């Protein structure tokens with residue numbers, strides 16, 4: 001048995017049609033629950049009536065002038081619409097709460113039931129303070145109408161603790177009066193899970209690793225291939241070639257990405273301090289030791305990755321200690337007799353010629369073989385100059401924010417000048433040059449007049465194609481020096497592979513240079 005009778009009446013388009021239908025209903029003393037009137041269609045919802053009255057009503061309406069058809073339906077159009085919206089609201093993987101102006105809960109979807117551990121039946125129609133405290137943002141929303149985005153909230157209810165992100169909007173009428181409010185709610189654990197999925201895709205990990213040259217793409221492929229394992233990686237390349245950037249990418253692409261990435265610059269600290277920083281210490285183990293001791297960076301990186309930059313700067317004593325850590329997978333804090341297990345991936349980097357250091361007796365050969373499991377050679381910028389325009393664009397975008405500028409690009413002469421230079425300081429130097437140019441630039445486009453290249457000997461040259469007074473451009477001087485260094489290495493080591501290693505460049509780079517300068521050494 002139905003609880004309400006709903007009728008759909010098809011009519012001609014005539015003024016007073018709906019009124020005539022309502023009059024028929026009143027004539028047999030029935031009260032109307034709701035009416036919806038459209039062009040050529042009238043919908044009526046009335047309380048339950050007996051079959052006899054229903055037949056009379058339908059016959060009377062059918063006989064009205066202009067009525068074409070009448071039939072019983074299950075839902076009014078607005079009810080159908082509402083149910084569709086509610087089904088949609090219930091199907092989304094996000095909590096949705098709607099309250100009216102007085103704070104009564106009108107919508108509490110399925111997902112909210114999971115987050116808050118309450119059912120719809122327990123909350124719909126109840127005041128929102130049954131669920132949230134009176135200072136909850138959705139409550140200020142119905143008073144002040146001020147929207148909010150992704151606020152992090154933690155609430156404790158009788159049913160447990162919920163930690164979520166919430167975004168709220170006021171519902172307003174055409175005159176701006178607040179009718180209620182709606183808030184979406186994201187479970188913080190799901191948000192973190194999603195952020196991890198998105199931020200660890202190959203694309204997002206390499207988002208800030210700019211470069212499309214063959215050389216850089218090869219490195220990206222190699223990094224992808226080696227990231228899943230646990231082997232030690234030794235990144236080699238000149239200063240500023242992006243060793244730390246790639247070390248971070250290896251970490252982010254690995255299964256350890258949700259654990260810490262701890263970079264340590266071995267050159268930045270004196271030996272004694274570096275040892276206590278790396279391995280930690282017990283309370284009172286030396287003067288100045290912190291109360292309670294210190295954990296040590298290896299321990300900080302537990303489960304994750306430690307990046308030992310400038311490994312060539314480690315003293316012989318620390319080299320021996322590091323070797324023991326690598327052999328045993330254990331560390332011992334200074335002042336402690338106990339060893340602790342560590343589960344840390346080690347990535348190291350150097351711009352030093354470790355092979356030469358071994359010969360000179362300043363780097364342990366046994367440690368070298370432990371570290372040199374997966375060597376990755378990062379090419380200097382001068383061997384992938386085609387990446388310069390991309391890098392400059394990237395730095396303009398990045399630095400516009402930092403410097404509060406609105407520079408939109410560069411002209412070709414500017415880039416051509418950058419292409420002529422040999423970049424001994426690599427990408428770090430390029431970033432500095434772009435930053436200086438942006439500071440000097442008073443237009444929207446970087447031009448040659450904004451270019452100052454800071455050469456390593458400290459001369460700041462306003463690069464206007466001037467010669468150095470020795471009838472050579474500085475770029476020529478760099479090329480000559482490069483040529484000489486290559487020739488010397490080739491004479492000394494006799495093979496390209498060995499010479500490339502000694503010079504800290506890849507085999508391909510050296511072959512290209514030999515071709516470029518037409519070097520003959522045999």
Ligand SMILES: Nc1ncnc2c1ncn2[C@@H]1O[C@H](COP(=O)(O)OP(=O)(O)OP(=O)(O)O)[C@@H](O)[C@H]1O
Pocket residue numbers: 208209210211237238239240241242243244245246309350351394427428431
């Ligand atoms: N491919 C790249 N795309 C964008 N920025 C880069 C890239 N490579 C390096 N950089 C930027 O250049 C600067 C130097 O990079 P990084 O510190 O990783 O170099 P490095 O080889 O570790 O240098 P060093 O040996 O001196 O420690 C950083 O600001 C880094 O963000």
